[in-house]
Amino acid sequence: MKKWEILLLLLALFMIASLFFFFPKASAMTEELPLFGRVIFVDAGHGGRDAGAIYGKLLEKDINLEISKVLEETLISKGAIVYMTRDEDEDLSSQWDEKKKRGDLYRRLLMYKKHNAELYLSIHLNSGESGGKGAEVLYHPINPKNKELGTILMKHFKNDLKTTRVLKKTDLYMYRNTTVPGVLIECGFLSNANERYLLQKEDYQKKISESITNAVIEFFQTESSSETS
Ligand SMILES: [Zn+2]
Numbered sequence: 001m002k003k004w005e006i007l008l009l010l011l012a013l014f015m016i017a018s019l020f021f022f023f024p025k026a027s028a029m030t031e032e033l034p035l036f037g038r039v040i041f042v043d044a045g046h047g048g049r050d051a052g053a054i055y056g057k058l059l060e061k062d063i064n065l066e067i068s069k070v071l072e073e074t075l076i077s078k079g080a081i082v083y084m085t086r087d088e089d090e091d092l093s094s095q096w097d098e099k100k101k102r103g104d105l106y107r108r109l110l111m112y113k114k115h116n117a118e119l120y121l122s123i124h125l126n127s128g129e130s131g132g133k134g135a136e137v138l139y140h141p142i143n144p145k146n147k148e149l150g151t152i153l154m155k156h157f158k159n160d161l162k163t164t165r166v167l168k169k170t171d172l173y174m175y176r177n178t179t180v181p182g183v184l185i186e187c188g189f190l191s192n193a194n195e196r197y198l199l200q201k202e203d204y205q206k207k208i209s210e211s212i213t214n215a216v217i218e219f220f221q222t223e224s225s226s227e228t229s
Contacts, residue, residue: 033079034217040080041117041182043108044068045124048091050101053127055190060125061089063199067187068123070202071209078213083115105174113179119149119216120182122174125199126189133192134163135208138184140175148222150183153215160211161188181219185212 001009029036044065046052052060065086072082085092085108092111097103112120126132135157139146150167157163170184187208188195198204 035075035213035220036079038080038119038216038220039083039115039117040075040119040121040216041083041085041112041115042068042072042075043085043112043120043122044087045122046091047086047089049093050091050104053125053190055127055196058190058196058200060127060190063125063187063190064123065089067199067205067208070205071121071123071212074206074209074213075216078217080216083112083117085111102173108174109177117180119219120178120180121212121216122182122184124184124186126186127191129189129191132189133195134165135161135188136163136165136168136186138168138170138172138175138186140170140172140178142176142178143181145181145223146175146178146183149181149215149219152219152222153183153185153212156211156215156218160207160214 044061044067046061046064048061050061052064054060065088068084069087072084075082091100091104092107093100093103094107126136137150137153137157139150141147147167154163154165154167157165172184175182175184188199190196190199
């Protein structure tokens with residue numbers, strides 16, 4: 001055997017060995033970080049001048065932000081790149097906006113478009129409906145994937161949070177204008193005593209966040225399997 005033949009043989013052996021070295025790692029990575037590189041936008045509803053639903057001293061905007069922060073962490077722990085509309089108590093309207101609420105929502109839309117988000121999750125709380133309790137998801141049919149995402153989320157909420165509510169449609173400005181798959185998540189009712197208690201607990205906020213994260217993982221998996229088939 002000539003010298004260069006030995007070198008070539010060694011190189012080939014090295015390449016084969018490196019395949020064994022890297023591929024199990026790649027599959028372990030998709031198992032541990034199933035959201036690796038996915039850009040997800042988490043929108044904590046309301047903020048600043050807009051409190052959302054109110055129960056005594058309890059403001060929807062504050063609990064939305066708490067849940068969104070826990071959700072941000074949970075998604076990141078699965079490999080996602082997460083952007084937030086806000087990470088403190090503020091709204092996005094400008095002093096020049098004639099309609100403050102519309103200005104605020106418009107800037108939320110611009111924000112996730114700017115970050116090229118692949119998914120938009122809007123975090124809110126329900127209130128008011130007499131006897132109302134349980135988490136629910138609302139979607140706009142402008143994109144068929146919104147319903148798919150909503151259906152998967154509701155399936156996880158039924159299992160994990162024991163909600164008896166169903167997937168609903170919404171015609172709100174935000175979701176009508178959402179250009180990537182995105183839904184409105186109502187995590188529970190501020191007007192329900194038991195849920196009001198739970199929604200303020202970190203354990204329950206984690207439970208909701210994990211349920212959402214698992215649903216998001218399933219959504220992307222279903223998406224990529226339908227793309228390859
Ligand atoms: Zn709200």
